[in-house]
Amino acid sequence: MLQLKNIVKDYVSGDETVHALKGVSLTFRENEFVSILGQSGCGKTTMLNIIGGLDQYTSGDLIINGKSTKDFKDKDWDAYRNHSIGFVFQSYNLIPHQNVLSNVELALTLSGVSKAERKQRAIEALEKVGLKDQIYKKPNQMSGGQMQRVAIARALVNNPDILLADEPTGALDSATSIQIMDLLKEVAQDRLVIMVTHNPDLAKQYSTRIIRLLDGKIVDDSHPYALKESKIQAAVDKIKYTSMSFATALSLSKNNLMTKKARTFLTAFAGSIGIIGIALILSLSNGVQSYIDGVEKDTLSSYPITIQDNSMDMSVMMETMMGMHEKETTHNDDKIYSRQMINDILETMSDKMTNNNLAAFKEYLESTDSKFQEHTKAIEYGYPLTLNVFNENGAAGLVQVSPNQLMKTLGLQEAMDASSFMGSSDSSMGMGNEVWAKLPSEKTMRDDEYKLVDGTWPKAYNEVVLAVDSNKEISDYTLYSLGLMDQEELAKNFKALQNKEEIEAGKQRSYTTKELLDMKFKLILNTDLYEKVNGIWVDRSDDEAYLKKVVDNGQDIKVVGIIQPKEGALSKSEQGGIYYTDELQEYVISHVENTDIVKEQKADKKINVFTGTAFSDDKKMDFSTLSDEQKMQLMTMSEEERLQFINSYNDALNSTYDGNLKKLGAIDLDSPSSVNIYAKSFDDKEAVADLINDYNEKQKADGKDANVISYNDIVGTMMESVTTVIDMISYVLIAFVSVSLIVSSIMIGIITYISVLERTKEIGILRSIGASKKDISHVFNAEAFIIGLISGCIGIGVTVLLDIPISIIVENLTGVTNIASLPVAGGVILILISLLLTTIAGLIPSRIASKKDPVEALRTE
Structure with missing residues (x-):
């Protein structure tokens, strides 16, 4: 009543x-x-x-x-x-x-x-x-x-x-x-x-x-x-009397936080930074500097010193760009003036670009006077070799797998070609486009980088291995490129997607090792693509019937093994591919050398075998002829892409004797295009750099300035300042940790107050069904509690994850085990500290929430 x-x-x-x-x-x-x-x-x-x-x-x-x-x-x-x-x-x-x-x-x-x-x-x-x-x-x-x-x-x-x-x-x-x-x-x-x-x-x-x-x-x-x-x-x-259990308050707050996942995670992560800092200090203690030294030495010794046949001093380039504003001119009239920038940089590039005589350097490396072998585990030579490989049994018939034609099939070749800058289509490959690569020449390097999953390692020149990733997977990009999946079907799907049409989702495929080990390819020489007609050699690569005939008579290449990168390997393959040996490279080079077209070209260096006329005068790139757009694009390229562009540009100006030999695949094994020197350790890498300097000094003393080697050790340059940066970070961390927990607690208090404002109507609803002021306070205390728990767990989790690689590296370098290991009690205490601070920070907002008038709260929109 x-x-x-x-x-x-x-x-x-x-x-x-x-x-x-x-x-x-x-x-x-x-x-x-x-x-x-x-x-x-x-x-x-x-x-x-x-x-x-x-x-x-x-x-x-x-x-x-x-x-x-x-x-x-x-x-x-x-x-x-x-x-x-x-x-x-x-x-x-x-x-x-x-x-x-x-x-x-x-x-x-x-x-x-x-x-x-x-x-x-x-x-x-x-x-x-x-x-x-x-x-x-x-x-x-x-x-x-x-x-x-x-x-x-x-x-x-x-x-x-x-x-x-x-x-x-x-x-x-x-x-x-x-x-x-x-x-x-x-x-x-x-x-x-x-x-x-x-x-x-x-x-x-x-x-x-x-x-x-x-x-x-x-x-x-x-x-x-x-x-x-x-x-x-x-x-x-x-x-x-009514009473909301803390579990109910947690449930309400959890559901609310789940509707704002990104904000909740960012808030919790920000709150965990202080915990991470303290936990890392507890974990690393006096072993921090040992860890830093270990990382630095391991990283620098893993990357090779790379020397290209063309090189540029990047430090001079950076100095040029940094000095652009040193010469300032004041203009007193009302006109707008241009300022020289691109031309100055391009002129500097042209002046500082050098040609390394790698033939002479290779001869020295292999001589008895060289001391490089004492400090290196491998010296790898690179050559501009293009293999022409086909798969006769592809998913859609004959498919060229090297140079990779997948991007061309999709209509994206220009985007992948370095030479697309000139609008030409000469280039046969784009950067990172190929799925055929060469195994390291040194067996020790090969064994350090890869392990055999099934089959055998190549024992003959016509044997190759298939690389898979650490999960025994091969990307569909590689499968399409190798002809195991239909490229034309992919092209149709790509066009459909461009037309905003729906396509059937791709399904994961699997292959038995026997299926993969049964794969065979056909290798043909660059010279096989040319036929002599009326006294000149004509490119017949676009003649399907001719190409089919050449492929039928090509050299069989067999997959004899399946490999994958070893744990911690530098050359981790993410997409998989085919790896061939030095023997196949030498086979191709020697057979190209004995073909009629190469012999004819070498017999008369003045006549172009493709035109029957004399070669034009040798011309080089004139930067002044480039458009502003071309100059800007050139500036955005990497050093390797820039050099490739310049070479392509020069080739486009006129055919040359050397250009024809390169097109035909005639390569001199004594003249590599690159040299990669792998040092045994960090100290050995510094010794190798000193040996290169000694070699340069000797060449200058002998009056052979053309033999002086110029190179850029980019990784080494980047790591020179690591110690200084790490020291600075250590000092900042000490100062940061001392205040970060307080700052994060204030921030969580502010976030909780914002949540109170956002959930004002919910407060009114809860009060209308009998929730007390204490219950409302519990709801927002629970929200702060959850954020504090997540913050603490993230902080400890990140620290534990960081401890694993730190401990492994330090153990490998010093033999000391568990140098970075967070005590369980320390982790629990830090989580409790996080909970305590965030709960305290949430007390004021939760009290504000509990005092809200339920009638006014219900009117809130």
Whole structure:
């Protein structure tokens, strides 16, 4: 039984006092459907909030089951709302990051109902409103009518004595409104339903009693109820106070944080930086400098010193670019002037570009006077060799696999060619485009880099191995390139994608080792692509019939083994490919040398065998002839790409004797195009650099300046300042760690406060179903707790992961084990520290949240 006795409610607004209710007295039956009508601002919603315990009256008395509420404390009102009242709002007021089932269960969690019973009762309530099959949807996945049904189910799940509905059909269409009203009418058969509405027709059709308010007073009651004093019975039931478990608070906060994953992770990661710093200091202690030295030495000794036949002093280039603003001229007129930049850089490039005589250097390296062998584990020579390899048994027939034609098939060759800058299509390969490569010449290098998975290592010139990655996988790029998958089908799919058409998703394929070891390819020489016609040699590579005939007569190449990179190998293959040996390289070079076309070209160095005419005068690149666009593109290239471009440009100007030999694949093994020198250790690498300097000094002393070697050890240059940088980082880390935890705690407090502002309506919803101020505080303390836990775990996890490579490197270099190992107790303590600091940081925001007025919170959008 519910009774209002002379209820007065005043609001203070600035200097004025607003009288919302002026002595309202009402008595309600235990089960009836009451509609409260009146114009906006007459006090309808205020009266409903007072009945529901969300708002407190100024004077008078609200009597519940014969018990006065004048002495009710906050916890009494919370228990009253949770056990006796069910709210249904116009705007549904569902928690968006909770699913339907969790929204309905929420009131039961405050009542201390077990998890199994909560779920059963929530499903039963949803079944009553016709939503049993929607329990795992989020509110934003439902219609307005469905969301209002969820709100009704939530209001009924605790079996309240009173159901309060504030404009329940205000946001619904007519048809849906009727459904909701039918549902409320059915509910009113066994309990009191009080509805505030502006719709007198609905009130008249469904209500058993209509009360009209005007300016805070009752002006009409269609079916008043006068209760005799003798019938009033004081409530004897012990009040069951509500309490939200910390697990429920964690669940609510977890679901909210999951809707903002990126922000949560970034906040937690930022909060973990201090933990990472402290944990690393605990882990590394006095071994930090040993670790740094180990990393530096291991890295520098792993990368080779590379010497190209063409080289450029990059330090001079950098000095030139840095000095561009040193010469400044002041202009006093109103004109805009150009400033020399690109031309100066290009002129510097032209002046500083040198040709290394690698033939003489190779001869010295292999002589008895050389001391390089004492400090190196391998010296590898590179040659500009292009292998012409075909797969006769490809997925779509004959496929050229080297030079790789996949990009050309897809229409992307120009993007991959270094020579596309000139608009030519001479180049047969692009950087990183090839899937055929050469194994290291030295067996020790080969064994250091790769291990045999199946089959054997090549024993003859026509035997090769197939490389897979560390997971025994080969990229589909390689499979298409080798003809194992249909390139034409890929091209069709690519065009379809360009046309915004859908294609069937690719499926992962698998091959037995026997299938792969049975692969065979056909090798032909560059010279095989030319046929002598009327006294000159003609390129027949575009003649399919001729090409088929040449391929049929080509040399068989067999895959005899499958290899993969060793753990920690420098040359880790990410896509896989075919690796051939020095023997195959020498076979191709020697056979090209004995072909008629090469012999004819070498017999007369003045006549071009492709034209039958004399070669033109040798011309070199003139940078002044380049367009501004070409100059800018040249500047963006790497050194290797730039050199390749310049060579291609010179070839395009005129054919030369040397150019023809290069095109035919006629290579002198005594004149490599590059030399890679692999040092045994960091100290040996420095010794190799000294030996190169000694060699240069000797050449200068002998008057052979043309033999002086110029090279750029880019990795070495980058690592020169590592020690200085690491020292600086160490000092900064000490200072940073001392304040980072405090800063991160403040930041987490701010983030928690932002969450309070974002979840203001949720606070109102929780208070309306009986959550106490303490419960609200728990929710936001739980959010700070979760972020603190994630921060601590991220910090410890990152530290443990960093400890693994640190320990391995230090152990390999020094033999000391577990030099970087975080103690378990230290890790646990750091996580607890993270939890403590973030929880403290969240206390103020959570207290602010708990003090929010539930009525004002519910009005928040």
